[in-house]
Amino acid sequence: MTQVLFFGCLFVAFSPAIAFFFFVIARNSQLILLSIGGSFFWLLSILLASIWWYIIPPMRSSYWFIIPFSIAFQELFRYIFYRLYSWGFNNRPSLSQIQQLHQEQLRLQFIRDQQEKDNNQKLPKDENKELRHEQSLEYEKDNSSLSSSSISNQSSSVNNTDQSSSSSSKKKPDGDEDKDISESVTDINARLETLSARPNHTLSSAAIGTGSGLTYGFVMFGSILWDATGPGTLFSPACPSTNLFMVSAILTMCIILLHICNSVLAFQGYRSKQYHIVAFVLLTHFIVSYLTLLNQPERNCVGSLVPIIFITIISIIYTFYNLLRSDSITKID
């Protein structure tokens, strides 16, 4: 019967995060990379936290002392990762911007074609024929060179867009450089740009949060979950009639979701310099971490479970609220 417990806990703890991962993040290669990066940075932070725990032996069992440092390390690494991310990604056009550029390009092409058409009608018939033939040859050449030497082309085009957008993005580091970019559009390869485009900032930070959250789940809960496969069960020291694995599974689910929300919120806060959002993240992180201490003997696990679930729901709502009001998401007119 204990395999039942194992899979029950596995589903309860990980299903929202796994579903989010497969239905949203796995659809974009860059999001996957970002989530792996997120998990790596979270591991680094927890490595530092565990070193800190190790070098101060008298405080090893005093969790109230360890928790603030662990949170500090995690939030520090979240900020470092934000800096790294904004250094590499903020100046890249997003996919929607690329699409916009592409449409702009097509529109210009159309206008040029129209003008040519008007000119050609004025020219004599034979010349017109020859000229058109030459033009088509040139066009084919152009196309083949573009697709074969893609790397150089790509880099040059990236540089182009970077340079073009840098002037505007320096003023506004956010994603709303759409209007300015269209002015400097000259010639871009739409397919390659689509591949190298960054996802929007919200999804990126959600991917980072999913990466760190899932890593948290596997490191903190996966290691103890394996013991649930044996014939015996551990009961919560706080609620002696409640299965500890079940309590832990629910807590893990909440904390993974909180990781995603916190990541989205914190990145948005840093990006738009709205530091009250960052403060909210820190606060929920502290409160949730200290609430888990209620699972110790002679406390009450209900006192930890209910508020944590409540905080998770609040966080999710607050994230959506912020997200829809934010500038990183583009509204369809």
Place this chain on the structure above:
Amino acid sequence: MDVLFKLFIVLIFIVNIIRCDITPQVLSISDQIYVDLEYAFPCVRILTENGQFGCSSKMDGNSGTLYLVDSDDSLNDLMNGHKNNVLLVLDANYFNKTIVNNIITKKIKIEGIIVLTDKERTYPYSPDVTYPNKKYGLYPNSQIAWNPNGDSFSYQDFQFPIFSTDFNYSYAMRNLSLSNREGGYPAYGADLRSFMQASQDAETCLRRGFCAPLGGKSIWSTFSKEVSQQQDILLVMIPMDSTAFFHDLATGADAVAYGQVVLLSIMDTLSRVNQSQWNMQLIFAMWNGEKWGYLGTSKFVDDLLNFNCTQVSSQDPTVCQQPVNYDMTFETIDFQRIKMIVELNQIGLPERTPNNQSLYYLHSYQPTTVSKQMQDVFVGHNQDNGTEIQYLVSTATELPPSSTMSFLKFNPQIQQVVVTDHNMEYRNPFYASHDDDVYNVDPDILPHIVKSLSVIIDQLAGGNNSAIISANPQFYYTMFSCLLESFTCTYVDQYLNKYPFNPIPNFYSSIYGTAPYNQFNTIETQFFYNIMWNITTNQMNTTAQCKKTSDCQESLPGSMCLNGMCMLSNTHYHDAISLGLGFDDTTSSWFIQNSSYPIFVESNWDYTDLRVYLLSNPSTEVVFLIMGIFELTISIVIIILIKKHLSKKYKLL
């Protein structure tokens, strides 16, 4: 200089960190779930040439919910109920062949049995056969039932594990299973792991190398420096090993341990008398493996008659390389010179007469005319002043199962007396059971029997020290507590530089070894060897102190370091292994060369343990799993819906 000082400070800091590193160990999750019982004694599998008996768990153990059977009501509930995965916790009274086989045949799926030892069994019971070692003795067709309480439960093959545990853990297990019965939540379960590698029969498992032959080491010892070929020999001996359903609990208080105490006390007493008057040589012997078809004595007698060393070791003339034998001193004993045997066999529980005399019985091989003279010596002491011991000639027509039989097979003219506490049937109610413990013997008779037998043996040897013989009460009482109560006494500390894991004295012979050159020696045997060495020491270096035996090789070659002194003694081990087994050097495995001899081999195992844990409610787990699957589908649906909704209003990538 400043740099050095800073380095020093840093070093001190680091050292402090390392020194402070003595924090309470954080238990792993599995350590928190499972509590290993420190003293869990498994029933193990033994194989013969025809099959197997004993117990084995499944490879990854058997687990179940504890169910206590301590009354007829609880037994009936079990029989009539429909319970699955039951781990029976049997009160001592409910552990016998009838009840267990009744449960098995009822097709109740039991995962295993835990036998409690916190309460004594209230009725006589022996799991051994009614005539132990019948096939290998002098009377293979005998009709006598020496052990009428025996139901041969030990020789049954079980497909599930059976464990026992010590007093304290038994008490705890009883309470846990009582809580289960009263519907306590969470319920308690246990996990028994004693997977036996060997199966089928001895021949198969020896070939596969999954088992090792039963046996051990016998010990013989004498006061003189050398055994003379010219003098007759009086052999005073006991069987050393006992057995039980759970081998780790084979104290065999009446069966062997009491005899061990008396034999060692006799040796101790006689070591202080004038031995110059003796016209016979006294050899004291403890035979090992006797419960498994007289392995010790038959091997000894066979070696005395037939041993022929073809290749003596170049370094040590007492070591033979082919066939392997580490001590050839036994060759100084001439089998034909063994004229008398006194065997002490089950002497702990004599019958008391109304005037407080204890009755001992003298058994001899028919016709008794051979041993009449010896019996008369024993009986002659019945009239001594103030004696509490009465020797009576047994009315039994046959010799009870005894080690003497191996000698009589080759020389029926040896005078022999087997001293026992029973006339016909065993008086021992718990023969070869773990219930044969210290409460099963009579400690009050110990001073009298030691003194009486010492006097008689001195007289048989030709001495006349009866007036001055006095036993040392400190010696025999300490020895009694060592060998019957707890094997953690002062003598064990003194004579054995190892500490026993299991404080319950057990004299199960265990295995002989994986090869003749890789022998196994139980610490109980080592203890006997060292203490006999100490008693019969004939030369010692009192001036030089020693710490280990290697310190003695210069001052007194061949001596052993005991109590900080180098001592020389004529005490020897002798192999106790079945004559039917041979060792094949090319394949490094034992093989059966003659199946008319006893063949008993013990299976190998990796580990055995008994873990107790809490069980959760299976229905809660199923509900939780359904919740999890529901949660997965809900989250997929929500994500798809949100994606759909948002992608209408926003550009998502």
